[in-house]
Amino acid sequence: MDITDLERLIKSRRSIRRWKPVEVPEEMLKKAVELATWAPNGGNYQGWYFVIVKNRETIVRIADAVQSVADRIATWPEAKTWEEDVKRYQKNTSFFRKAPAVIGVFISDYRSVMDKVLLARESMDPIASRIMGFRRTAPTAIQSASAAATTMLLVFHQMGLGAIWLASPLMAKPEIETLLDVPSEMSLVCLIAVGYPDESPQKDRRSVDEVMKVI
Numbered sequence: 001m002d003i004t005d006l007e008r009l010i011k012s013r014r015s016i017r018r019w020k021p022v023e024v025p026e027e028m029l030k031k032a033v034e035l036a037t038w039a040p041n042g043g044n045y046q047g048w049y050f051v052i053v054k055n056r057e058t059i060v061r062i063a064d065a066v067q068s069v070a071d072r073i074a075t076w077p078e079a080k081t082w083e084e085d086v087k088r089y090q091k092n093t094s095f096f097r098k099a100p101a102v103i104g105v106f107i108s109d110y111r112s113v114m115d116k117v118l119l120a121r122e123s124m125d126p127i128a129s130r131i132m133g134f135r136r137t138a139p140t141a142i143q144s145a146s147a148a149a150t151t152m153l154l155v156f157h158q159m160g161l162g163a164i165w166l167a168s169p170l171m172a173k174p175e176i177e178t179l180l181d182v183p184s185e186m187s188l189v190c191l192i193a194v195g196y197p198d199e200s201p202q203k204d205r206r207s208v209d210e211v212m213k214v215i
């Protein structure tokens with residue numbers, strides 16, 4: 001693959017929210033997860049865990065759990081301030097119930113040696129506490145899971161599948177962790193819904209010059 005093929009792959013990937021009602025072969029799902037485990041990750045600690053959900057009833061139960069939290073939030077008086085946006089969010093929040101497959105991406109906590117030193121000291125030293133605060137703004141575990149999720153989306157796209165990264169299901173984190181019966185140290189980061197695409201959405205990007213500088 002030369003750089004133009006890679007560029008085409010990266011630029012033609014879009015988030016897909018509508019799928020054909022066709023099953024995705026399990027081998028494809030497993031291959032995508034396997035390739036995702038080759039993503040860079042902090043200290044190569046590989047603290048991730050993936051649950052491939054093909055069972056329709058389980059996908060529906062996850063979607064119901066997410067919808068129920070979104071419905072509850074929409075009833076709060078604070079939601080009135082952004083009523084239209086909240087209603088739109090509420091309406092679109094569980095569209096993944098129709099996805100032929102969903103992959104739960106989980107991660108366990110990661111502590112580098114620096115984290116261990118800082119954690120041991122933070123309660124008595126404001127400088128250690130401040131530095132630990134910086135690390136908490138971008139946890140290595142979440143960065144690692146995100147690298148895996150990104151890799152998976154590109155693999156699915158190359159396979160001719162359409163996928164989407166979903167953070168909104170985090171609203172129902174405990175319900176999903178229970179439904180998917182993951183080890184207790186595993187924490188949900190996102191879901192990836194996938195299937196054969198039934199839409200071809202277009203998206204643009206800001207010019208790179210707006211978001212980059214060279215010094």
Ligand SMILES: Cc1cc2nc3c(=O)[nH]c(=O)nc-3n(C[C@H](O)[C@H](O)[C@H](O)COP(=O)(O)O)c2cc1C
Binds near residue numbers: 014015164165166167
């Ligand atoms: C961290 C993250 C969380 C996302 N969460 C959601 C989500 O909860 N619901 C949704 O419909 N799309 C979600 N998306 C998809 C984005 O809306 C999408 O990537 C963005 O609009 C750019 O479109 P593209 O992926 O087609 O380029 C998420 C994407 C990322 C990277």
